[in-house]
Amino acid sequence: MSINAKEYVSNLIERARKAQAIADTFTQEKVDELCTAIAWNIVKPENAEKIAEMAVEESGLGNYEGKYAKLMTKIRGGLRDMKGQKSVGVIERDDEKKIIKIAKPVGVVAALVPCTNPEATPVLKSMFAIKGRNAIILAPHPRTKKTNTYIVNIMRETLKKFGAPEDLIIPVEPEYVSMDVSGELMKQADLVLATGGGGMVKAAYSSGTPAYGVGQGNAVTVVDETVDLKETANKIMRSKTFDFATSCSTENSCVVQEDIYDDFVKAMEAEGGYLVSPEEKEKLQKAMWHDGHLSSAIVAQAPEVIAKEAGIELPEGKTFFMVEETGIGPDYPFSGEKLSVVTTLFKYKEFEEAIEKVNAITSYHGRGHSCGIHSNNEDRILALALNTKTSRVMVRQPQCLANSGAWTNGMPMTLTLGCGTWGGNIASENITWKHLINVTWVSAPIESTQPTDEELFGDIMNK
Template sequence: MSQNAKEYVASLIDRARKAQAIADKFTQEKVDELCTAIAWNIVKPETAEKIATMAVKESTLGNYDGKYAKLMTKIRGGLRDMKGQKSVGVIERDDEKKIMKVAKPVGVVAALVPCTNPEATPVLKSMFAIKGRNAIVIAPHPRTKNTNTYIVNIVRETLKKYGAPEDLVIAVDPEHVSMDVSGELMAQADLVLATGGGGMVKAAYSSGTPAYGVGQGNAVTVVDETVDLKEVANKIMRSKTFDFATSCSTENSCVVQVGIYEKFVKAMEAEGGYLVTGDEKEKLQNAMWHDGHLSRAIVAQAPETIAKEAGIELPEGKTFFMVEETGIGADYPFSGEKLSVVTTLFKYGQFQEAIDKVNAITAYHGSGHSCGIHTNDEERILALALNTKTSRLMVRQPQCLANSGAWTNGMPMTLTLGCGTWGGNIASENVSWKHLINVTWVSSPIESTQPTDEELFGHIMLD
């Protein structure tokens, strides 16, 4: 790390610590007022429109409608999840065990923000931090540094208006955005909240600072014969095309029961899917991967752009691609994460084969992230949940619209999805403000609860 990076980050951390010392004395009411005000000043239509426009223009990823929708849904949803939740002082009492839990701030949070979700991620992370009376320093991806500055300035103005230190939320200045600065920030902060690619998350866990990171996505959804295929195809289409698939939660693969496979393909075609045939598959593969890496020219781009790159003539009205595949792993790149409006189709016979395929696909890319299922068979839902190494299982839902929380499910709203130890993460939950507090357990004496050996060991003592 350069000396300049160390000194620059040290100055940011110093400002943040001074602000956090003031926030440490905030009441629950003050914290909740600030979070509400931040959310409101971002979701005002004219502000959200400006942010969504700027994010698309600067990143050249995704589309306006998707980014605007994320702002309007995720920010509101994050606030909804916070409403009435205690994060200051005594947050829980257990009278039976005489345990009292007291919330404390973690201090200064280092937040890393990806270029795929530069619009809502810094806002949510700021709200999460302030809910716990923390300060936060946000390091954006170089491709979206100006969008980040614009958002953070709105948040800072809001804090000032409501009598809180502006330095509770600090952005790395655009001219200082670099890997060196991000690395120093992670090393000097009290906690790292990293959302982004595998390299970023690995760096977060190697920083020497406690960290919440997220694993690689490669969501797989299973479709069986018990569901309405028209309805399923519409859900997959909405998820697959949302923000041109910037989300790692979008259906990268569909594992479909062989008896309904042809009907499923027709239903998907009716929803705008284009089935790649003949030499088009090789053309698409060559356009999407260069030397084993996804090409920036196709990531989160319009289907017309991808078709042009691949030399494929895309019929009018087609909004996403379907590619048939049988193999899984490095020799079959379509089985991996694509971050594009392309979904891979697999067939299965018996349901165990579907489970095996989900495990094989996520083991290649996306360990611990998520899977989905479209079925009305409760036993199959449970079997998939019990036998896959995934942190989320969405039932009869559009995957990317559901994983990170939706108005129509009970998942916590966030854009930071833990993947458990399978994905190299410490959390397998949707990471939220609850992960940004320390808790002091206060224990008072109770009557002895020591059991007898007979109660503890039962028949084992007699064997």
């Protein structure tokens, strides 16, 4: 680490602390006004269109439609989840237990922003921070540093317009974006909010600063014989192709009941899926992995680009690839995370086998992240949820459009997904503003609630 990185970050932190001290005096009404203003100034069509264009052009990942849709949905959804929620002063009273809870800021948040979702992530994280009267410093991936600066400038102008310190939201400037600066930022901040690759998240947890990180994705969805296959295939297609699969939540594998497998494949083909031959599978594998690592040449790229890279002739109208597989683990890379418009197909006979496959696949990649199920059998749905080490189970939904919150489910809107201890994370929830406040508990005396030993231990005392 150079001394310049340490000094540069120290200056950013000092500016942020001064701004945060002012925010500490804000009322709930002021905080909510700022969050609403930030959201509106980002989702304005002229701004959202420019951001989506910049994100695709600078990163070379995903597509305009997906990034625009993320801005329109996640920013609005995040604001909806905040409206009417107390985050300033007294946020809860329990008269029976005589407990009062008071919300207070965490201080300065260091936010790491991935290049796969550079459009909505910095906005949501900033709104979450402001909701808790915090300041936030956004460190982008080098691949999207200009997009990050553009977005932050819109938010800073909004803060200024509404009478708040601009330095409540600070970008790491493009010329200073580096691993050294990000590392130093994580050390000097009060809390780290890390979204990105495994190495970055590990660095966040190793920084010595309290951190919320995310785990690797490798979502698996189970399809049984009780659902409409045409409808299910459409949902999977919409998720698999969204933003060319930049999302860690997209269906990397489908585990399908063997009696309906052929009909499922036909339904997927009707939705634009292309089932590769054994020879094409070999070509695709060589193109997608180099020395055991996913090739950047295929990550979040159009299907035509991937086909060209692999030397496969892709028929017109095909928008994603399907690869048949039987094995799981390092010797079977298609069972892992692919970050591309490629989904792997597995068969199962009895439902217990489907659960075993989900656990095996997510143990290889994506521990604790998520799985899904397309079934109308409530017993099977519950069995999957009870017996998999995943933090979220999406039922009859497009996985990547549902995991992080949708208008049609009850999940909190976010782009930061905790994966619990399974994924090396402290939280297994969707990370929101509620994770960016400290809470003081005020306790007054109440009448004794101590039970007798008989009430407490019951029959155990006589055994």
